[in-house]
Amino acid sequence: MVLSRLLPARLLSPRLIAPRLEQFSARLRGASGKLLPSQCILCACTLEGGLLCTGCQLDLPHVYDQVVCRQCGIRNHSPGDFCGHCLHHPPAYSRSIIPFAYDYPLDNLIHKFKYRRHLASGKLLSQLLADYLKHHAQNQDDWVMPELLIPAPMHWLRRWQRGFNQAEIVGQYLAHALEVPLETRLIQRIHKTPAQKELTRSERQRNLRKAFKISEKKRGTLVGKRVAIIDDVVTTTATVRELSKLLISAGAKDVQVWALARTMEK
Numbered sequence: 001m002v003l004s005r006l007l008p009a010r011l012l013s014p015r016l017i018a019p020r021l022e023q024f025s026a027r028l029r030g031a032s033g034k035l036l037p038s039q040c041i042l043c044a045c046t047l048e049g050g051l052l053c054t055g056c057q058l059d060l061p062h063v064y065d066q067v068v069c070r071q072c073g074i075r076n077h078s079p080g081d082f083c084g085h086c087l088h089h090p091p092a093y094s095r096s097i098i099p100f101a102y103d104y105p106l107d108n109l110i111h112k113f114k115y116r117r118h119l120a121s122g123k124l125l126s127q128l129l130a131d132y133l134k135h136h137a138q139n140q141d142d143w144v145m146p147e148l149l150i151p152a153p154m155h156w157l158r159r160w161q162r163g164f165n166q167a168e169i170v171g172q173y174l175a176h177a178l179e180v181p182l183e184t185r186l187i188q189r190i191h192k193t194p195a196q197k198e199l200t201r202s203e204r205q206r207n208l209r210k211a212f213k214i215s216e217k218k219r220g221t222l223v224g225k226r227v228a229i230i231d232d233v234v235t236t237t238a239t240v241r242e243l244s245k246l247l248i249s250a251g252a253k254d255v256q257v258w259a260l261a262r263t264m265e266k
Contacts, residue, residue: 041124042105051124060128061103063262072237073098073262091237093229093244093255099132102233102261110232110260114166122166125232125260126173133178133258146228146256148221149175149182150247152239153212155192170260171230180228186218187243208242214250223251231259 039046040053047053069076069083073096076083100106109125112118137145151167159165168184175182191211214222229243234257244255 041109041121051120051127056105060106061101061261063099063101068098068262070095072096073234073257073259075264091241091244092248093240093257096234096240096257096259096262097133097136098234098257098259098262099129100261102235102263106261114162114232117163119169122169123173126170126177129170129258129260130174130177133174144226144254145178146180146226146254148225148227149180149258150186150227150229150243151182151184152229152231152243153187153189155189157192166232167230170232174230174258183218183221186215186222187246188213188215208238212243212246214246219250222247224253226254226256227252228256228258231257233261233263234259235263 038049038051040056041051042056042059043053045053045055063073067076068074069086070081071086071091071094072083074083074085078084080087102110106125109121113122113125137143149171151165151171154162154165154167171182171184174180189211190213227247229240229247231240234240240257240259244257247255
């Protein structure tokens with residue numbers, strides 16, 4: 001009421017106000033970083049903004065300088081773009097984009113994010129994956145950005161126990177950073193399977209049979225689309241194999257796997 005009396009109506013237009021509010025918010029964030037220095041998540045050194053210092057960023061287990069399988073992301077000891085397992089048992093997904101090995105200190109960040117609800121670690125991990133994907137897009141001429149992002153689903157009971165789905169949080173950040181729609185209700189996990197941690201590859205595959213279901217209401221949004229499955233850690237590929245097979249059978253044109261980290265053979 002007060003503003004409407006003091007200012008002309010044209011100055012109160014949302015088109016004029018929104019950019020100014022965004023500029024003000026950006027300045028406020030910059031000022032708060034200088035007035036209230038933050039700490040590096042890993043080594044606790046003082047930062048003037050940001051979540052990770054340069055030294056700790058270099059210490060992360062990057063895989064960009066390693067030879068990895070184009071399809072599943074594991075270290076590749078054989079000639080060519082694909083590992084032996086993917087050559088003999090090709091998955092339904094076409095490629096994996098995974099910037100890190102699941103090793104120290106990245107494994108600590110993921111553990112804090114998943115099991116201790118440390119959302120700052122989740123934000124940092126999402127930023128790192130988004131930056132890697134942008135770099136990948138600029139340097140891979142044969143790569144096409146997906147049209148839909150789908151986080152690996154979690155059974156409702158496990159989600160209730162944890163309080164959130166970590167793959168969905170990463171997916172929300174990527175959807176905003178890359179301007180690609182996120183669909184969180186297309187696939188449902190209908191069976192609460194035992195924890196996958198201590199199982200072998202074949203046991204995991206048996207564990208996941210018929211664990212997922214495509215929503216009939218959402219099926220139409222999938223047909224003919226290039227999609228990316230979002231997950232935190234790829235271990236034996238059992239989960240992403242099952243999901244990609246289901247997506248392709250439901251009409252997806254292509255499926256990629258995007259994850260924070262990949263377990264590697266020692």
